[in-house]
Amino acid sequence: MTETAYNFAYLDEQTKRMIRRAILKGVAIPGYQVPFASREMPMPYGWGTGGVQVTAACLTPADTLKVIDQGADDTTNAVSIRKFFQRTAQVAVTEHTEEASLIQTRHRIPETPLAEGQILVYQVPIPEPLRFLEPRETETRKMHALEEYGLMHVKLYEDIAHNGEISTAYAYPVQVEGRYVMDPSPIPKFDNPRLESAAVQLFGAGREQRIYAIPPYTQVVSLDFEDYPFEASKADHPCDLCGCATSYLDEVIVDDAGGRMFVCSDTDFCSTRRAEGHRGRLSGEDLAEELA
């Protein structure tokens, strides 16, 4: 079959309409998980089929798409998804956060603050924040309906009792607009404060058949206690390439003698800063050349 045999952005219009309805419902009830008839996609479940379906339903020919995985545009799965939409939708693509009208992400929120009109689509593995406390869907739906979130607070309390702090480092649960407790997908908790954004944030879980949303300027509170307030933590280093002291960092092993370096996980943010002349501990001129 030729590529032109597929509809714009792969999915047929009826399917896109079904997904758009789920998205609209999600936007109308922030943080609520809307069931949708997820389709089998040509990439495996777990590779971002939910995000891909949401992106497919939102894309227009005028859009500019950016795809990141772990904050980076050049990780293999980000490359693969970007290529998929270049083939099936012929949309423009970019690596620059500001230029993108739609960004699909896995595990990160871009460092550069998003603006009104932008859409951020998250790939979600397990949309149910209560799943590991209660495996049954019939039960967790009831708990959400009754706003019965005591179990989650007990879990966080037990973390503190056992470990001295809340030992959830990513997929840190939030409460949206004072109502639904929501899983922000496995972003590091460092990213949680940026869930309050000017952009539309859409979450797609393909295998679990759920879509949810955070509309612009919606209140998103990371769950905590008065005496143990939420803290957005990161590695206590500046970026070794661009010198940024406030961005989220990846740790890279550089030799077999325990040597390591820290670099921005957001590759666009880091390279933009370097292009502006910022330098880190290890960014000699030869290195800058090699990376270019």
Added chain:
Amino acid sequence: MYVAVKGGERAIDAAHDWLAEERRGDRAVAELGLDQIREQMSLAVNRVMAEGSLYDPDLAALAIKQARGDLIEAIFLIRAYRTTLPRIGASRAVDTGAMRCDRRISATFKDAPGGQVLGPTFDYTHRLLDFKLAADGELPEAPESAPSEAPMPRITEFLNKDGLIQDEAVSEAVPPDMTRQPMDYPANRALRLQALTRGDEGFVLGMAYSTQRGYGRNHPFVGELRIGAVEVEMEVPELGFEICIGEVTLTECETVNQFAGSKTEPPQFTRGYGLVFGQTERKAISMALVDRALRWQELGEDNLGAPAQDEEFVLAHADNIQASGFLEHIKLPHYVDFQSELELVRRMRAGATGAMREAAE
């Protein structure tokens, strides 16, 4: 020196080229034709059609070839393809009572109208490697006889005449379609059967086996197992009547299970049901056992806490495309999550070792 992870696109393309080469194998060996796979690997083709939920032996053969014989990968290829196909309409329910049976056996009656027909079965073969197949594999012609024209009524219906087996509720309701609606728990029986018939053969087999070993035992007998071709009929709106649009081969299994009776029902037998594309009898029998185990509520039985009685557990984990996708996704990059855990563990260790040192001093 820091080596940036660049060139992902080139790496992916090169990996695909290598994969294609590995699939082809030694070029000195003749390439496998789809007709060879379809004709000589037909049980693999059947499994791919059943779990791929698409009845097309040629496409299944193509998928098996493309997947290098990895049947779950082949099933995935078929699923991803079927989801793009337009829906023309729905057929009438097929009449398996009118099946042209290649095989039809009952374990509950020695003989029955229509007779026992063994058909092409492994059941009584001795599992000795046949080295003749390694040499040439030329077969002598099998003896033939005229097919039996006798009707083969369903065997459980004989029990039904005496009221000895529980009557199934008749319904004209349109069944839900799990490929077009999100899964919804509790699921009705039609939805459960859909999930089971496309469920992973190994998983459904394991669940069925667990009921036989006491985790929700339901005393099954194979009332009847039949394999053969049925006609698919569809009402075409332009014509205003039904026409036969083709044939599919199906395996149907009805189990007869014991039931002690409840407050409202006298003691009687109950049924489990399995229906699967192609000649797939291990799967159809397994499906019938699991179907029966999942009916405990409807039949007023006790919840024994057995895995096979647990609808959410069985249905949510039966699909091998969902399962293998989610399982294998953990090989995708998780640097960011791992980094946040790394920092957390370092921080907690620093706290713990500090406290230990203080305690020692």
